[in-house]
Amino acid sequence: MTRTTTHHDDPPEMICDTSAAIDIATAAGELLLRYREALNSADVDPVEFRKGADRSSQEFIARELSNRFRGDAVLSEEAPDSTERLGASRVWIIDPLDGTREFGEAGRSDWAVHVALIENGSLTAGAVALPGLGITHSSKDPIPQFGVVPSSPRVVVSRTRRPEPVMALAHALDAELIEMGSAGAKAMAVVRGDADIYAHAGGQYEWDSAAPVAVAQAAGLHVSRIDGSALHYNQENPWLPDLLICRAEIAATTLEVLNR
Template sequence: MTNRAVTEKTVDLATGRDGDGHAAVEIATEAGRLLLDHRQKLAVADADPAEIRRAADRLSHEYIVGALADRFPGDSVLSEEGADDLARIGAERVWIVDPLDGTREFGELGRADWAVHVALVERGRLTVGAVAMPAPGVTYSTSDAPTPAAPSGGAPKVVVSRTRRPEPVMAMADALGAELVEMGSAGAKAMAVVRGDVDVYAHVGGQYEWDSAAPVAVARAAGLHVSRIDGSELVYNRENPWLPDLLICRPELAGTVLEVLAR
């Protein structure tokens, strides 16, 4: 565990790439700290919440890109908030980052379900990821992957959006007899599966590579099933970063979930 504010805890879950893994943790965690400081401006009566959220995206993006450039000057970066340099397609190492995942939740004081994503793709393979959840002070990463928690024995829990309930996801939840758990950002949902708080996170209808790269890296390191909703592999650092669907779930549920989603 690296030294950081006493209110923060680092949960290492990685693949043995210590230098890259530690850098991902430190950068994601520090970006989260900056966002928490910035969020305090929302409490100012005359602050424009929309501008606070836009400024937060820029602040985190600029910090992460700068930190990566300082540590890894030869690497490429794909960020939700940055211009896409397609030279990354031929690069051996590409960092894929979401400076603020769950901007809506960030803008609601008291909500903790937003995150910062930092992931590394090497020669087309997702190798390192860190998901910082600044409000509770936890950063999950791809080192020392834990064994998934034992099944609870009750009805499976499916994490869903507060605002969108796509029919395929709801049909899958019905087929499982699942309990629904509402949550905000993609990173928060994925880490809920990693922690064992829920059993399934399925997304359809639109995401980009930065929405899922770091969460998928962490979930895979934790021994969870990760794929597209048709069971195919999640591929990163493509020319078009649109990656519209995702499944993260307990491995023993994967077959049933994929079968229902395929109907």
């Protein structure tokens, strides 16, 4: 799997954190690929298959973070939460397997592994591994060179859930809809320039978006709640109802339509 590089003029501690996020997300993705190859053809209950994959990735990431950053707190979808993280200066927010449904479907690549770091309330490092594509995006990728936004913007949407605000946005912009699975895969489609807008209004948790947002904002994209307010992480309640990641030049129009 491709590992991204860091900029050498950044502070050494930031390079270390980002490199760790990249390495851990990438290695967890490779572990999941091996797990998928070994069990996907076996006679295994699909629900137990996905749970086992989540658990294996969680255990690997937790072990790596503990070994590398012993004093840091962790917020994860697959581990019990602790209020101790609220007073910690450094908190890793992880999703060991984003898009379990897609992971369980042979041949699908729209699933991800998220690893992000919050320092004193700010996102400072993030990596999103897309193991099915052999790519890991990070907050230290070179800033992409985007082309002109098409007259019909490309909006990534869920295969199964279509919140009314998102569909109203797509209708107002005469958008092209691109169906995709996990939040990380959707966000990285915008980062790569394969889509222009990812708007989510169906409810998420911090681990669904922390790493994708870290990568997206480093790429120069607009990131916010769908009302335009800032995204806050390491909150007592990790529920984060909505999200907007889009090309900066169409952010004002997108927000205006979403808030009519």
